[in-house]
Each structure stands twice: as structure tokens, then as C-alpha cells.
Amino acid sequence: MSDDFDLDDLKAAMTAATPAPDGSRKAENLALAQKNFDQRQGSTDETRLTSDAPKRGLFRGVIEMLQTFPAKAALTATTAMVAVGMIVYLPSLNQAPGLDDLIRTERDVVVLEAEEVVAADLADMAVKEERLSKQRVQSADAPIARLAAPQAEVALGYAQPAPSPEPIMAPQEGNTEAFPEADSNPLKVTAEEPVSTFSIDVDTAAYGIVRNSIENGYLPNADAVRVEEMVNYFPYDYAAPAHGEAPFATHVTTFQTPWNAGTQLVHIGLQGQMPAVEDRPPLNLVFLIDTSGSMNNPDKLPLLKQSFALMLSELRAEDSVAIVTYAGSAGQVLAPTPASDRATILASLNQLDAGGSTAGQAGLQQAYATAEAMAEDGEVSRVILATDGDFNVGLSDPDALKDFIAGKRDSGTYLSVLGFGRGNLDDATMQALAQNGNGQAAYIDTLNEAQKVLVDQLTGALFPIANDVKIQVEFNPAQVAEYRLIGYETRMLNREDFNNDKVDAGEIGAGHSVTALYEITPVDSEARLTDPLRYGAQEDGDGSNELGFLKLRYKEPGADSSQLIETPIIASGEASAEMQFAAAIAGFGQLLKDDKYLGDWSWGDAIALANGARGTDAYGYRAEAVQLMRLAQSLSAQ
Secondary structure (H helix, E strand, O other): OOOOOOHHHHHHHHHHHOOOOOHHHHHHHHHHHHHHHHHHOOOOOOOOOOOOOOOOOOOHHHHHHHOOOOHHHHHHHHHHHHHHHHHHHHHHHHOOOOOHHHHHHHHHHHHHHHHHHHHHHHHHHHHHHHHHHHHHHHHHHOOHHHOOOOHHHHHOOOOOOOOOOOOOOOOOOOOOOEOOOOOOOOOEEOOOOOEEEEEOOOOOHHHHHHHHHHHOOOOOOHHHOOHHHHHOOOOOOOOOOOOOOOOEEEEEEEEEOOOOOOOEEEEEEEEEOOOOHHHOOOEEEEEEEEOOHHHOOOOOHHHHHHHHHHHHOOOOOOOEEEEEEEEOEEEEEEEEEEOOOHHHHHHHHHOOOOOOOOEHHHHHHHHHHHHHHHOOOOOEEEEEEEEOOOOOEOOOOHHHHHHHHHHHHOOOEEEEEEEEOOOOOEHHHHHHHHHHOOOOEEEEOOHHHHHHHHHHOHHHHHOEEEEEEEEEEEEOOOOEEEEEEOOOHHHEOOHHHHHOOOOOOEEEEOOOEEEEEEEEEEOOOOOOOOOOOOOOOOOOOOOOOOOEEEEEEEEOOOOOOOEEEEEEEOOOOOOOHHHHHHHHHHHHHHHHOOOHHHOOOOHHHHHHHHHHOOOOOOOOHHHHHHHHHHHHHHHHOO
């Protein structure tokens, strides 16, 4: 080293030896990690901006590299680095006479800075290592369903300590699922409010969501449990109407309530007529497919494609299929095509990819326009919306969607909704669409469920035999002190709505069965929860032995005026296996909702009742329900 050696040159050389922090590379890595995390969560939204910036200072680039090492390895590496640094500096002292003090001072500053930075980061890494160890221990003891890695924290280089274990696993943070909020139907005093009115419901989405939750290790949100949809998920062996009679037969039976010895169940069963396959009219189907970014999960768009491929096998040559997609903007990807041209339809399905936002309004408008162009006299037109329910662009409010669909249903084009995937399932929107589109809502989480909905029950789902079906029951206060309708909270109607043909209600499809249950308390029962009034309405009735009177209204497809069916409710006391199984499923749903009217009736009681009333169970649906009860029992005990 020469006498005119410049200290600035020495500092520059030292700085050059230290790797400079690469801010752009760090930002790219963080963006990639966040992108991978979002995709695993069912969303391909843009990566959120981060406030992290590259830190400055001598050795910072090396320290950033060391943060990727375990604490012990980092300690070894940094010790070696300090030793190497001393070796580099010490020889230079002999090469620069006259600069000893200056260099020694600079060396001391450099070494001190290095020691302080290394000490601080090693302490930080030690804390992170301890957190990670605790996370491993807690994960090893947690239920299997809790073992999903916290990807966002892993992307940042460490894992936060796990929260204290809870009895039941809740859905992951960031879950944006929405369900209609409705309290369970209250107990009614017959003398004060003898009339109950509601719309029938053949949707099955709630059962699919309940099953998916339980099979993934946690009990479902109480608002996701709609008891009537759980009961009506199963086919029942009710007698069908004779040829030439009403499109459905009505069956009313009373029997002992399984969960309360002092009450009875009034079981109402409707069975739709099943026409011969060759008698059904041609079908025009518009597949309205959500291809937004949130559908980029194996249980969403890929399962949707497989499900629709199964459905094609049930269509006939005179049926037609069109495909409309929406993501950012809506568009027709398949013009109306004969169902016999399976290769063309499948090719259009298989080319679909997920990406972009969810333009729900534009998609619905395009689908209805396509269906109207396909419609001809005597044919049935149906839009089948397949989505995870994440309507985030356009008409997204359930009330606004209700008004839009209500304005379209009179055209004769019905709307059915199929839900796929979890995490951002907007069940409230799906319900608003299906209920007001004269269609059915179902949730598909497996190919087996697609087989049930789109193959085994396709005729009932797509071909209506009765529209705007309403039920009204008037209970006799001389016989019945109290009653409550089990389920149907989102289907309640005002008393005056029953005779108003402008009020929309549910539909019954070909071969469909519908079940409704009331729990009633006889006037002389010790199970009665309310005292008779000293003043006011009296429980005199008309002296009849009737428990009540059932009235139904329905419209034939295309008709504007309804027809009336009336049936007295008489105590019978006989319950078939079909009725007992329906009661067991109603009890299952109420246990999930922690219903206050079940008393000490237990999971074991529900399992025993359902297991003893499974009957033939050709496809194993009832056996599956028993297994779900057993899993729910175990989850509730945690």
C-alpha cells in the first residue's frame, strides 16, 4: 500500500466486498410467495402491496442471507465471517505505515457495527426458531384438520405461534362465506296465532355444505344449517298420485316426537308425479359458468367441468346446450349446439380457464339473452349457474339480484344454481338467485354429488310439474296448545300471501318429494311451555277431533291462477321408516344448530333412530348421513 493511500478507497473496497441488498429481488420473492398463497386459498386477486423496504447498512446483504439459516448454522457462519474479516484487516496494518491509528479506528468501527448487527439478528432468529419449534409441537398434538400450514407467515420466513387449541376447528381466516341469517322458528301459541304459512323448498345446498364442513373436521356455521334442506336432500318412498289426478300426492301423518315424550310431529309429505322420459319436452340448457380467479381450485372449475360432462350423458339428441362465461366481462363461448354433439360441447368446457373478477350481472344478462334466443313453443329453457358465489362486480346485492331475477322468471326461463368450493361461498346470494329464479340450489363438492344432482335427479331438477307451491296450516286450539315449524325460516310467508297468486313460492319437479315437519303440543300435555291466558283468546275450538287443517296452493307450469288442495289433520300415531328417518335428520339439523327445544336428546339418540330407519338405501345416502352424525358427535365432544 502506498503512502498516498486514500482512506476513502479503503472504505469503498470494503463496501464492495459486502453484497449489496437487492430490493427488487426481495420484492419479487415476496410477491411470488403471496401469489402462491392466494392461489392455495382459492383466489388469484392481485398481490397486496407491502411496506417492506431493503434495509441499509454494512453487512446487511450478508445478514439477509443468514436469516434463511437456522439459528445454529447462522451462529457458526457469522463467527467465521468475523474471523475472516480480522484476517483481511490485520495484514493491511503492516502495508500502510503512518496510517495505523486511522485504520485501527476504522476497523474498530466496522467490527463494532458488524458485531451489533449480527447480535441483533441472531437474537431475532433465535426467537423465530423458538416460535417455529412451538408451532411444530402444537401442530403434532392438534386434530388433523388443523394442520394446514400458515402459508402467508411461511412466505415471510417464519411461523407465528399457533393459537390455543379450540374444541372445534373454525374455517381459516380470510373466509368470506355468507349465509342467510335467520333465527329458528319460535314456538307459537295456537290460541293467539293458529295459522302458519310457508313456501315449499326442494333445495339441497345446506346438506352439501354441512357434509363438507364435517368431513373437513369442523362443525358448520349455524346459519349454514337449514333443516328443511337437510331433510329434503333424501328421496322418500311416498305414494305418487294416480294418473289424471293432481301433479303431486299429499300425505299427512302424526306420530310421537323422538326428542320429547309430551309432543307429536305432524309429518307432511308431497310426492310429485314422474312422467315417462319419452314424454318430456325438448330441453334448452345454458351453462352460465363462473371463470373468475376465485374458481382456480381443484374443487371449483375442474370439478365443474367433470360434473357437466356427466350431465351430458343424460341429455337427448333434441336437447340443446350453450355456454356463457363471465370473468371481467361476459361472453358466449359455445353457441347453441345439439346435445348429441358431445365432442364440441366437451371441447368448449375443457378450454375454460379461471382468471379475472366476477362480472355476475353481465353473465346473467348474457345467459338469459341466449336462452330466450333458443326458446321455442313447447320446449323447456333453463339457465344453470355454476359458481362459488363470489359476485363482486356488477349486481352483487342479494335484494337487487332478487328483483332482477324476478323480472325474468315470467319469461318461462328458470334459473338453477350450483355451488362449488369453499372459502368465499356466498350462499346468501345463491339462495336469492335460486328462490327467485323458479329453480333449485345445490352444492357440489364431489363427483358423487354431481352424479346425484345432475344424473340421478336431473329430471326433477329441470322439469317442473307445479309452480308457486304454498302450504298453510290452521291448528285447532281445542286440540293443540302450541306448535312450531321445523326449518323453512327463509321460506316463511304472510298469512295473506297464501291466496295472492302474485306472491312467488317454491316449485316441485318431476318425481320430487317434499317433506315438512311441525312439532305440536296437545292442550293437556305436561310438555306445554306456555300457560293459558286468563283473559283474551280461549281454547274452545269447534269441538272437532281434528288437530288442524292443511291447505295447499299450486300453479300448473305456465298458468297464472292457482289451484287449491285441502286435507284435515287427524291424529294417527303410526310412523313409517321413511317418516322416522326424516325425523332423525330433522333432529340432526337441530343438534347442529344447538336448538333449545331438543332437551336432553343426544347424538347417540339421533344416530340410533337414523340407523334403524335407513331402509333400502340403494345409493348409500342414508348410511352416509349416519356416518356424518358420528363424526359430528366426535367433533362436538372435543
